[in-house]
Amino acid sequence: NNLVEFPALISVCNLFITSDTLGLHVALALKRKTICLIGPTSHSEVELYDSGEKIIANSKCLCCYREDCKSMEEISPAKIVETAEKLLSQKITLVITAFKEPKTIGQAIESALNQKTKYEYEVMVSAPDEETLEVARKYGEKDKRLKIIKDPGKGKMHALNLLFEEIKSDILILTDGDVWISDNALEEIVNLFQDPEIGCVTGRPVPVEKRDTMFGYWANFLFQSAHKLRKQAFLKDDFLECSGYLFAHRQNKAVKIPLDTAE
Numbered sequence: 001n002n003l004v005e006f007p008a009l010i011s012v013c014n015l016f017i018t019s020d021t022l023g024l025h026v027a028l029a030l031k032r033k034t035i036c037l038i039g040p041t042s043h044s045e046v047e048l049y050d051s052g053e054k055i056i057a058n059s060k061c062l063c064c065y066r067e068d069c070k071s072m073e074e075i076s077p078a079k080i081v082e083t084a085e086k087l088l089s090q091k092i093t094l095v096i097t098a099f100k101e102p103k104t105i106g107q108a109i110e111s112a113l114n115q116k117t118k119y120e121y122e123v124m125v126s127a128p129d130e131e132t133l134e135v136a137r138k139y140g141e142k143d144k145r146l147k148i149i150k151d152p153g154k155g156k157m158h159a160l161n162l163l164f165e166e167i168k169s170d171i172l173i174l175t176d177g178d179v180w181i182s183d184n185a186l187e188e189i190v191n192l193f194q195d196p197e198i199g200c201v202t203g204r205p206v207p208v209e210k211r212d213t214m215f216g217y218w219a220n221f222l223f224q225s226a227h228k229l230r231k232q233a234f235l236k237d238d239f240l241e242c243s244g245y246l247f248a249h250r251q252n253k254a255v256k257i258p259l260d261t262a263e
Contacts, residue, residue: 014194015084019072020046027051031196033087035080039071040064053083090170092121092190095163097156098177102131109139111180113146117187121145125177126163128153132177157257164255173248174263179205181246189248202230203246
């Protein structure tokens, strides 16, 4: 492949496995997760910039630079598979923030726990009031993936900032206590994060109200309009505002939401 086709092929990879070659440098430049197999070259001269891992041959002739070196044959395929699974796995936390929503928090938790996905994940409920937390604790007794946090009651932004400091995950998915997510939501969201150029993903909120009332009509009209605007912005690669009902971002300790704004 030429120098246009080869990087283009690498750019569509979620994971790139290569020796110490041009492919390594292209993959790192494109910020693809990379496994570098090292035998006759110097592993100390290879920097992966937190984008992958090196697998060094179990051989006595490492760094010999001989053209007939057989050290690459000492790399275990099982080790490559193990490393690939490690790099592709991501810790995911789905956070439900709520306030005085004991009537809706149960269904929100059920929809969060009953996701049809290949990914492992945990669910966290954060609320300041006991009536909401009491309902959540009943679900926590049945499913150990669910964790309950009582926040200090200083507003949603304050609660989220505290959670950002505590949660150690690769991806945070945020939603509310009166939102019921479809059972494919987590799978679709996390799949998009395989592209390193995507930092934030939003869901598409749909109102439960029907169109045959005045408020129901306006709810559907506004939600549909917001969806069209987001879709147009995404296709144009323009800035778009995620929906607070369901959105996700990569975990970053630098993230802190100003208290006088919406998330």
